[in-house]
Amino acid sequence: MKAFTFLARRFVAGEGPQDAVRVGEHLQRRGIRATFDKLGEDVTSPEAAKRAAEAAKELLRLIPPDIERNVSIKMSSMGQGISRDLCLEQTASILDVATEVGGFVRLDMEGSSLTRDTIEVFHELRKRYDNVGIVLQAYLHRTLDDVREAIARGDRVRLCKGAYREPPEVALQDMPEIRRNFEAAAHLLLAKGHLPAIATHDEKLIRSTIDHVREKGIEASRFEFQMLYGLRPRRWTSLVAEGFNVRVYVPYGTHWFPYFYRRLRERKENVLFVLKSLLGG
Numbered sequence: 001m002k003a004f005t006f007l008a009r010r011f012v013a014g015e016g017p018q019d020a021v022r023v024g025e026h027l028q029r030r031g032i033r034a035t036f037d038k039l040g041e042d043v044t045s046p047e048a049a050k051r052a053a054e055a056a057k058e059l060l061r062l063i064p065p066d067i068e069r070n071v072s073i074k075m076s077s078m079g080q081g082i083s084r085d086l087c088l089e090q091t092a093s094i095l096d097v098a099t100e101v102g103g104f105v106r107l108d109m110e111g112s113s114l115t116r117d118t119i120e121v122f123h124e125l126r127k128r129y130d131n132v133g134i135v136l137q138a139y140l141h142r143t144l145d146d147v148r149e150a151i152a153r154g155d156r157v158r159l160c161k162g163a164y165r166e167p168p169e170v171a172l173q174d175m176p177e178i179r180r181n182f183e184a185a186a187h188l189l190l191a192k193g194h195l196p197a198i199a200t201h202d203e204k205l206i207r208s209t210i211d212h213v214r215e216k217g218i219e220a221s222r223f224e225f226q227m228l229y230g231l232r233p234r235r236w237t238s239l240v241a242e243g244f245n246v247r248v249y250v251p252y253g254t255h256w257f258p259y260f261y262r263r264l265r266e267r268k269e270n271v272l273f274v275l276k277s278l279l280g281g
Contacts, residue, residue: 011230012039013252017059020252023229024067027248031240033224035106036063037072039253046086049079053090056105057097069103072249075118076110087121095129106156109135111164112171119146126155135199137162138182139171147185151192158197158226159185183208190218197247199226206235210242220244 013023017038024034036059043049056073063069073094079086091107098105107122109115115137122134133156136143140162150157161178162171172178182205189196190213198209206225213220224245227236239246 011228011251013229013250015252015254017055017062017252020059020250021063021067023250024063027250028067030237031246032236033068033070033245033247034250035070035072035226035247037074037108037249037251039251041074041076041110042081043077043079044081046079046082049077049082049086049090052077053093056094060094060097060101060103063101063103069098069101070106070247071098071103072106072108074108074110075121076114080114080117080121084117084121088124091121091125092128095125095132098131099129104131104133106133106135106158109137109160109162112140112166115140115142122155123153126153132156133158133197135160136185137164137171138185139166139178141170141172143181144185144188147188147193151188151194154194156194156196157189158199159189160199160226161202179205183212187212190223191216193223196223197226198223199249201227201232201235203235206239210244 013020017036020034020036024036027034038052038055038059040052043052052073056071059071060069071094073091075087075091078090091105095105097103107118107125109118119134122132125132134150135158136146136150138159138161140146147157147159159182161182172181179202182200186196186198186205186209189198190209198205200206209225212218213223220243224247225239226247226249229248229250236246236248
């Protein structure tokens with residue numbers, strides 16, 4: 001556990017929101033944006049959901065005006081497993097504060113058992129709010145259809161590979177297939193999407209994205225790359241130097257173990273990224 005604690009310090013901003021904001025300020029000085037997330041999921045009581053929502057609102061108010069007020073939240077931490085009404089109420093209260101301070105809220109995607117409900121909650125919130133986006137996972141069989149629907153609706157999408165273990169009937173298992181699905185989804189979003197976020201540390205997918213936008217004449221201002229705090233920090237800088245927008249996902253809080261362990265367990269390349277990052281790569 002001590003080794004994991006040491007690693008967590010490298011990949012989690014700290015325990016409190018002030019720690020996350022300090023990281024955001026440091027990133028901004030490097031020309032890099034941030035999205036902030038308090039770690040935690042799967043609350044089991046309405047009181048816990050309300051506490052999670054209050055933490056997100058506190059964070060939005062704490063972020064200084066010279067830093068973009070951009071946060072990510074999980075629906076399971078908003079009471080999704082208790083009732084949809086509770087989840088909607090808590091998430092809407094966060095979006096109200098985000099509206100007040102000029103902020104943006106991204107609904108993170110979790111395991112496939114929650115995908116449909118998360119998208120439906122998102123659609124309900126989009127009836128009232130423009131400052132909310134969704135995450136779609138390229139390894140799910142359904143994702144290309146979800147991407148097409150999001151484009152038609154004008155929704156803001158973060159595209160990632162997916163970090164949960166899923167069965168073959170739900171998700172692609174082979175990495176070359178996942179990459180092909182990611183590229184297909186990314187190309188749709190880059191062509192017609194509304195400010196999509198291409199979230200990957202996979203250099204093949206980064207280069208593929210760069211080659212595609214240059215070939216198609218897509219301006220860098222129309223999308224952004226996103227990466228996780230602590231992983232490939234030199235690549236953040238080099239992408240900014242190439243003229244691309246980069247946003248780093250900055251987690252904070254005490255519930256770091258599930259977040260960190262899942263990313264090491266699910267993808268062997270994540271272990272390599274961690275080791276390279278620890279060596280300064």
